[in-house]
Amino acid sequence: MSVTYTEDNIKTLDWREHIRKRPGMYIGKLGNGTSPDDGIYVLTKEIMDNAIDEHMMGFGKNIELEVSEKRVRIRDFGRGIPLGKVIDCVSKINTGGKYDSDAFQKSVGLNGVGTKAVNALSKYFKVQSFREGESKAAEFEQGVITKDYPVQKISAKNGTEVIYEPDEEIFENYQYNPEFLEELTWNYAYLNAGLKIFFNKKEYFSKNGLFDLLQNKTDENDLCYPIIHLKGDDIEVAITHANQYGEEYYSFVNGQNTTQGGTHLSAFKEGYVKVIREHFGQNYEPADIRSSIVAAVSIKVQEPIFESQTKTKLGSQHTGPDGTTIRTFVGNFLAELDNYLHKNPKVAEELKKKIKQNEKERKDIAGIKKLANQTAKKANLHNKKLRDCRIHYTDQKKDERYNTTIFITEGDSASGSLTKARDVQTQAVFSLRGKPLNCFGLTKKIVYQNEEFNLLQHALDIEESIENLRFNRVVIATDADVDGMHIRLLLMTFFLQFFPDLVKQGHLYILETPLFRVRNKKQTIYCYDHKEKQSAIRKLGPNPEITRFKGLGEISPGEFEQFIGKDIRLEPIVLKKDTSIKEVLTYYMGKNTMDRQLFIVDNLRIENDEIEEGEVVE
Numbered sequence: 001m002s003v004t005y006t007e008d009n010i011k012t013l014d015w016r017e018h019i020r021k022r023p024g025m026y027i028g029k030l031g032n033g034t035s036p037d038d039g040i041y042v043l044t045k046e047i048m049d050n051a052i053d054e055h056m057m058g059f060g061k062n063i064e065l066e067v068s069e070k071r072v073r074i075r076d077f078g079r080g081i082p083l084g085k086v087i088d089c090v091s092k093i094n095t096g097g098k099y100d101s102d103a104f105q106k107s108v109g110l111n112g113v114g115t116k117a118v119n120a121l122s123k124y125f126k127v128q129s130f131r132e133g134e135s136k137a138a139e140f141e142q143g144v145i146t147k148d149y150p151v152q153k154i155s156a157k158n159g160t161e162v163i164y165e166p167d168e169e170i171f172e173n174y175q176y177n178p179e180f181l182e183e184l185t186w187n188y189a190y191l192n193a194g195l196k197i198f199f200n201k202k203e204y205f206s207k208n209g210l211f212d213l214l215q216n217k218t219d220e221n222d223l224c225y226p227i228i229h230l231k232g233d234d235i236e237v238a239i240t241h242a243n244q245y246g247e248e249y250y251s252f253v254n255g256q257n258t259t260q261g262g263t264h265l266s267a268f269k270e271g272y273v274k275v276i277r278e279h280f281g282q283n284y285e286p287a288d289i290r291s292s293i294v295a296a297v298s299i300k301v302q303e304p305i306f307e308s309q310t311k312t313k314l315g316s317q318h319t320g321p322d323g324t325t326i327r328t329f330v331g332n333f334l335a336e337l338d339n340y341l342h343k344n345p346k347v348a349e350e351l352k353k354k355i356k357q358n359e360k361e362r363k364d365i366a367g368i369k370k371l372a373n374q375t376a377k378k379a380n381l382h383n384k385k386l387r388d389c390r391i392h393y394t395d396q397k398k399d400e401r402y403n404t405t406i407f408i409t410e411g412d413s414a415s416g417s418l419t420k421a422r423d424v425q426t427q428a429v430f431s432l433r434g435k436p437l438n439c440f441g442l443t444k445k446i447v448y449q450n451e452e453f454n455l456l457q458h459a460l461d462i463e464e465s466i467e468n469l470r471f472n473r474v475v476i477a478t479d480a481d482v483d484g485m486h487i488r489l490l491l492m493t494f495f496l497q498f499f500p501d502l503v504k505q506g507h508l509y510i511l512e513t514p515l516f517r518v519r520n521k522k523q524t525i526y527c528y529d530h531k532e533k534q535s536a537i538r539k540l541g542p543n544p545e546i547t548r549f550k551g552l553g554e555i556s557p558g559e560f561e562q563f564i565g566k567d568i569r570l571e572p573i574v575l576k577k578d579t580s581i582k583e584v585l586t587y588y589m590g591k592n593t594m595d596r597q598l599f600i601v602d603n604l605r606i607e608n609d610e611i612e613e614g615e616v617v618e
Contacts, residue, residue, distance in 0.1 A: 015093040016143030019120040023170060026117040029403060032173050034570045035473070036180040036506045037259065040166050043121065045184065046114035047074045047162045052188060052255050054078025055195050060159060065185060065199045067176055070165050071124075077159040080131035083151055087138050090119050090127045091145065115162070119143050121171075122164040130156045142167060173567065179574045180506075184257075186216070191255045191298055210238035210296040213250060217504075218242050218294055219580035225350035230336045234300040235329070237268070239337070241292045241354045244581065245444055246466065246501045252298040253314050259505065261467070262314025267330035268297045275337045280352055288358040299330070365445045372448035373458075385452070386459045387419045389428040392470040394461075406430055406459065406471040407511065407564070410478055410487050413553025418477065420557035421564060428471065430459050435483070436490045439497055440589035447498055457499075466501045474502065475570060477511040479551035492573065493589050496581050503573055512569035513555065517547040526562070528569065 019026055023039065027046075031038025044067075051063045051074060060077035067073075081089050093116055119125045120143035128137035135154040139147040166174060185199045189206040190213040197204045206212045211229040224241040231237075242248075251258045251265040258265070272295075273286045304314060314326075324332070341348040393404045406428040409415045415431035422429060432452060439446050439453070447453045461468045476491050478484035488510060495503055502508060514526035518536035525536040537544060549555055555563070563569070575581070588596070 015091075015116060016120040019117050020142065020170065023117075023121060026114075027121070030171055031403070032171065033175045033177055033180075034509070034572055036177075036183065036572075038174075039121075040171055040174050040176065041180055041184065043118045043164070043166060044072055044074075044181070046118050047072075047164075048184070048188065049256065050115065050160070051076035051078065052192060052195075054159075055192055056255065061194070062196045062198065063188075065181075065197060067178075067181055067200060069176075071163065072165070073161065073163045075159060075161040077157050080158045080160055081127075081129040081136075083129055083131055083134060083136040086127060086129045086136045087145065087148065090115050090125070090138070091140065091143065092116070116143070118162070118164055121167055123167040123169075125164040126162070128161045130154060130159050130161070132158065177572065177574070179576065187213075187250075187252075187257050188255065190296075191252055210236050210250075210298060213296050214238045214240060214294060217248075217250070219582060222580070222582055224292070224354045225347045228337065228340055228347065230333075230340065232333050232336065235333050236298045237296065237334075237337075239272070239293065239295045241351065242294050244292055244294075244500055245498045246292070247290050248294045248501045248504065250296040252296075253304050254300050255298075258314055260313035263326050264297060264299050264314050264330060267327040268295070268334070270327070271331040271334040272337070274331065275334050276351075276355070279338050279341050279348070280355075284355055285359065285362070288355050288362060291358040291362075292354065297330070299326070301326070361443070365443075365448060368445060368448045372454045373463075375451070375454070385431050385433075385455055387415075387422075387429040387431075388459075389422075389424055389426055391426050393472045394468060394470055403473055404428075404471045405473040405475055405564075407475045407477040408432065408456070408491060409552065410434065410484075411553060414477065414479070414551065417552060417555055417557050417560045418564070421560035423565070427564065428459075430456060432487070435487055436494065438490055438493060438589055440493050440585050442497075444498055453494065456494075460502075462499055462502060466499065466505065469502065469507065472507060473509055473570070474507050475509045475511045477513075477552065480513065480515060481551065484551070489588060493585055496585060500581055504575055506572060506574070508573040509570040510573065511564070512571055513549070513552060513563050515549060517549070517559075518544050519547075520544045526559075 023030060027039045027042040028037060029035075029039065031040070033040050044065075048063070048065065051060070054060050054076050055063070055078065057078075059079050062077055064073070064075040115127075119127075119140050123141060125140040125143075126137065128135060133153060133155070135152050135156065137147075137149040138145055139149075168174070181199065185197050185204045186206075189195060189197055189204040190209055193206050193209040195205070208215075208229070209231070211227055214227050218240065219242075222243045224243065226240070228239045229237075230239075249261065249265060249268075251261050251268075253262070253264060269286075269290065272293075273284075273289050276289050277283055341351070389404065389406075391404055404426045407418050407422070408430045409418055410432040411434075412431070415429050418429045436452060437446070437450055439450075447457060457463050459470075460474065461470045474495075476488050478487045492503075492508070495508055512528055514528050516527040516533045516536075518525045518527060518533060518540060520540050523540060525532075525540065527533040527536050533546070537546070552560075586592075
């Protein structure tokens with residue numbers, strides 16, 4: 001079939017049309033708020049970054065962030081946008097103050113795009129600048145100006161206020177997760193010691209920067225030695241080792257949380273190994289030096305090059321603040337670590353002890369690991385447990401627009417329905433044989449000795465590093481009954497015990513599936529709880545058919561397709577900043593059965609969960 005291609009096929013979109021048609025180019029993936037890198041949080045970051053840039057330039061000690069159900073308000077106390085350019089700065093692409101390195105040095109915003117993207121993707125957007133006793137405001141809808149307020153005399157402090165509501169035509173069924181916003185706020189506070197941020201009236205403040213970050217991310221009882229905190233011009237690092245598996249890093253450029261790292265983090269890892277080897281005069285394996293490390297690194301550079309508009313990864317060998325490459329700049333600074341260890345011999349001794357412990361454990365499991373990997377390699381050729389997908393997180397260079405997902409489920413019936421209903425491009429299914437082993441308190445040797453655990457880590461490709469993760473959403477999909485809940489706990493224990501960074505980086509989720517199907521001859525409504533069920537009954541009228549799903553296997557593939565598509569409901573597993581993994585696992589998975597039993601008895605609630613008239617149980 002021939003397809004005509006003429007001048008009529010060539011289209012030119014204005015700035016707002018382009019942003020709305022291709023939002024992924026500007027904010028990454030859209031999402032619905034269940035993941036910390038979903039678009040609604042990127043919008044918040046874009047406006048907050050401007051407020052932070054003002055603070056970094058020495059203007060404004062407070063920032064206000066208010067988030068209600070749908071509306072966001074951000075008020076800084078910086079210089080305020082020049083009144084004559086207020087409308088241009090939020091509605092003319094490639095217009096902004098960040099092109100002038102005298103007005104903004106070492107800022108995050110570079111391209112004059114972020115605020116315009118927020119404007120274009122909001123059903124309501126208002127900007128107001130307060131400057132030297134005068135104010136200028138304007139309102140927009142989907143990037144189109146609806147009100148242009150005249151300049152007025154005011155008594156408010158200098159600064160800029162932005163109020164917006166994300167457009168539900170773009171962000172379908174979105175909902176803010178307060179814990180993700182709190183994490184975002186804390187990161188801004190850690191990176192800007194002395195700045196006060198008021199998130200929904202609550203004050204967030206850090207006195208010691210990255211030291212506070214690591215202190216709040218780790219349990220003091222799990223640390224192998226006190227946190228090492230080093231600070232220089234345009235660079236700050238904090239380092240420790242904890243009694244956990246994996247490597248845990250927090251990296252930042254100009255106050256931007258580079259969740260995917262980049263050249264500065266690579267330089268830190270390389271430089272850290274070099275300094276440790278030279279200090280102890282031993283050619284230790286890099287894996288032994290870095291295993292169990294918890295570290296944060298922040299640098300400031302002029303005109304950084306990021307790999308995308310969402311700025312989650314620093315790209316190329318950009319010139320460092322002192323004129324050298326970033327690799328050289330970070331490496332030279334880490335010479336301070338050598339000085340620190342000479343001045344603190346007890347810390348150096350504990351660090352050396354941890355490296356030797358890592359080395360011993362690596363050698364202890366070397367034989368088992370080799371055999372297990374050979375078995376996994378053979379199994380991968382005909383792995384009946386894994387129904388893989390075609391596109392993976394790593395294939396797309398961790399492009400935020402791609403939600404690559406693996407569902408971990410139990411039993412042939414559930415995995416069969418999921419496999420038939422899934423999107424073969426981006427969704428994979430891993431089937432468990434039964435309840436996995438409770439691995440609490442066991443060493444990583446069990447990951448290789450247990451066939452299912454070994455095949456699972458290979459399916460995810462996280463054996464060597466979380467950076468190789470093949471799916472950015474790891475979803476536990478079990479029945480909503482006692483056995484299903486137990487399997488959830490066992491899988492969460494596995495990840496928290498051996499791959500905690502997978503959880504801390506927001507990759508682990510629970511799949512929510514409907515408990516009820518309410519229908520009549522004209523309409524079918526799926527309900528996830530009793531409240532939704534009652535609402536559906538009222539909507540459909542008298543005597544609808546009510547089906548209660550007993551397990552995932554009872555949901556047909558045709559129905560399942562609706563629950564794992566664009567309307568998928570996922571519950572993220574979020575670790576609060578003061579959560580101790582060791583304490584959580586000890587309480588829920590340890591040998592304190594009586595303590596848990598007493599807790600259940602003391603907190604037991606009786607709910608009326610009887611089967612109603614007309615309700616069918618499948």
